[in-house]
Amino acid sequence: MHDAKASTPVDELRAAVLRAGAALGATPTSAPTLERPKQAAHGDYATNAAMLLAGALKSPPREVATRLADAIAVELGEDLERAEVAGPGFLNLFLTDGWHAKALQHVVGAGDAFGQVGADAPGRKKVNVEFVSANPTGPVHVGGSRNAAFGDALARVLTFLGHDVHREYYVNDYGSQVLKLGESVQARAQGVPVPADGYQGEYLQEVADAIPGAAADDVADVAQQAVALMVRRAMASLQAFGVTFDTWFSERSLHTSRPPAPSKVEHAFDVLAEQGRTYRHDGALWLRTTEFGDDKDRVLERSSGEHTYFASDIAYHQDKRERGFDLLVDIWGADHHGYVQRMHAAFEALGGDAGQLDLLIMQFVHLVSAEGREKMSKRAGEFVTLDELVADIGVDAARWFLLARSHDTTMDLDLDLAKSQSADNPVYYVQYAHARIASILRRSKVTPDPTILPGAELHPSERALIQALLAFGPAIQEAADKRAPHRVATYTLDLAQTFTAFYRDCLIVGDPAEAFRAALAASTQRVLATGLDLLGISAPQEMHRDDATAPDPDAAPA
Numbered sequence: 001m002h003d004a005k006a007s008t009p010v011d012e013l014r015a016a017v018l019r020a021g022a023a024l025g026a027t028p029t030s031a032p033t034l035e036r037p038k039q040a041a042h043g044d045y046a047t048n049a050a051m052l053l054a055g056a057l058k059s060p061p062r063e064v065a066t067r068l069a070d071a072i073a074v075e076l077g078e079d080l081e082r083a084e085v086a087g088p089g090f091l092n093l094f095l096t097d098g099w100h101a102k103a104l105q106h107v108v109g110a111g112d113a114f115g116q117v118g119a120d121a122p123g124r125k126k127v128n129v130e131f132v133s134a135n136p137t138g139p140v141h142v143g144g145s146r147n148a149a150f151g152d153a154l155a156r157v158l159t160f161l162g163h164d165v166h167r168e169y170y171v172n173d174y175g176s177q178v179l180k181l182g183e184s185v186q187a188r189a190q191g192v193p194v195p196a197d198g199y200q201g202e203y204l205q206e207v208a209d210a211i212p213g214a215a216a217d218d219v220a221d222v223a224q225q226a227v228a229l230m231v232r233r234a235m236a237s238l239q240a241f242g243v244t245f246d247t248w249f250s251e252r253s254l255h256t257s258r259p260p261a262p263s264k265v266e267h268a269f270d271v272l273a274e275q276g277r278t279y280r281h282d283g284a285l286w287l288r289t290t291e292f293g294d295d296k297d298r299v300l301e302r303s304s305g306e307h308t309y310f311a312s313d314i315a316y317h318q319d320k321r322e323r324g325f326d327l328l329v330d331i332w333g334a335d336h337h338g339y340v341q342r343m344h345a346a347f348e349a350l351g352g353d354a355g356q357l358d359l360l361i362m363q364f365v366h367l368v369s370a371e372g373r374e375k376m377s378k379r380a381g382e383f384v385t386l387d388e389l390v391a392d393i394g395v396d397a398a399r400w401f402l403l404a405r406s407h408d409t410t411m412d413l414d415l416d417l418a419k420s421q422s423a424d425n426p427v428y429y430v431q432y433a434h435a436r437i438a439s440i441l442r443r444s445k446v447t448p449d450p451t452i453l454p455g456a457e458l459h460p461s462e463r464a465l466i467q468a469l470l471a472f473g474p475a476i477q478e479a480a481d482k483r484a485p486h487r488v489a490t491y492t493l494d495l496a497q498t499f500t501a502f503y504r505d506c507l508i509v510g511d512p513a514e515a516f517r518a519a520l521a522a523s524t525q526r527v528l529a530t531g532l533d534l535l536g537i538s539a540p541q542e543m544h545r546d547d548a549t550a551p552d553p554d555a556a557p558a
Helices: 009-023 049-057 061-079 097-113 142-160 176-190 203-210 219-240 264-274 309-322 334-349 386-393 395-403 415-419 426-443 460-470 472-481 486-505 514-534
Strands: 045-047 080-086 090-095 126-130 164-171 247-250 278-281 284-287 298-301 327-332 357-361 365-369 411-414
Touching: 009 045, 009 049, 009 061, 009 097, 049 061, 049 090, 061 080, 061 090, 061 097, 097 460, 097 514, 126 142, 142 164, 142 327, 142 365, 142 386, 142 395, 142 472, 142 514, 164 219, 176 203, 176 219, 203 219, 219 386, 264 278, 264 298, 264 309, 284 334, 298 309, 309 327, 309 334, 327 334, 334 357, 365 415, 386 395, 386 415, 395 411, 395 415, 395 426, 395 486, 411 415, 426 486, 426 514, 460 472, 460 486, 460 514, 472 486, 472 514, 486 514
Parallel strands: 126 164, 126 327, 164 247, 327 357, 365 411
Antiparallel strands: 045 090, 080 090, 278 284, 284 298
């Protein structure tokens, strides 16, 4: 298989800059940047290497930049058109058409593996990504939908980069909220008012109708049957949203045991006791979380013998540790922010390394439209479900808009924009770019070939599109490292916009450069499809317009 990540053209360019610095007799104090300037007039790539070398060489940065430019010219040879010193010592590199052509050949040669890392890549980890994990007391709502889209996209990105990813849903099927669900369902079945602290949603009548004997059976049994039904519905809703899990982990299982073996909660208590992390006070069992930065110690078992919710969390994470995961990524709702420090403390108390646990907090999402903002309250029964959101705007639009912003920012999802078929709708725009390329390639009668260079110079839009393709791998790596799938959406939209400029400026079908430009278009289509897939969004070959304002994929460039 082609090793798409071993040495990309940009990697080789960065290595040439480092070798040029070494030729001057110095090593940079930190890794030099190599970035695409915002303005084409400032070159194809810019580096701050001279400023990092200036101290060791005891010379002004601009003087070092001039010397570095000469050394880089030796390293790159005919691939470098020129280098210009800018500002306090930046070096702007202008690369030749030949370098860009070879870069496109690299992209084409990598094929579907472009930007990808194989399963045998160094640094590969076994990763558990736990997400959604909403209480099974109601349907998956819009808040859970954002969590689902984010967790699934992050898992896809990590898998793409070679990690062994396990998707997990933690089912909160133990505790007071489950009993309240049972009481609420039973009240519906009996035709009496739901308890004041119960669940009021109309969905409860459907649950009650689906459970034979709900009116008369033991309420605890009704509660478990209701949980099982709600879990099955959550599975169906999430699967329709393109999200599946390897494990649906029951919290209840942490508290059950087969004597003489202890329960998983009791086992976790034993692990903590062996390390001297727990103590008894006033009949309760406490964990010394203050030893790991928490503001106070936490109760694990009350004097009554009842286990706290925190005890379940600790046992669950110990179970994950014993399953051999190198990295645990927990994606929690906004209301869990106060639990982050204590969970990190408990994880270290168990013997885990702080770097092995990554706790991410999702912020709220609000649905807005011309009619205003939707209300959200699960207990009061006033909420929009995932099923309703998908029925309104579709899976692709829902996933794009839920992923388009960083998870740690509150967002408004504009339903009207999400349903529009115009260039203002980003997911529609990106999908149309993909469909437009498919149409171009269907009409082209030549074999795409990046080695057949046009007689004239490459158009600036061709160069810009090649550079945009080369940015794919770094964008995906950054999305993984920073747990930021929204960067995939940002990159994919930028690539679609760059292609649109190229399509506007450069005739493809019928032009002498058709073979080269068709190869460039085909590579763009493939990367767009990969980016969309990482977001869990389809890449259609054809799209039909519902109105005259939608872009036409078969129209000639303006």
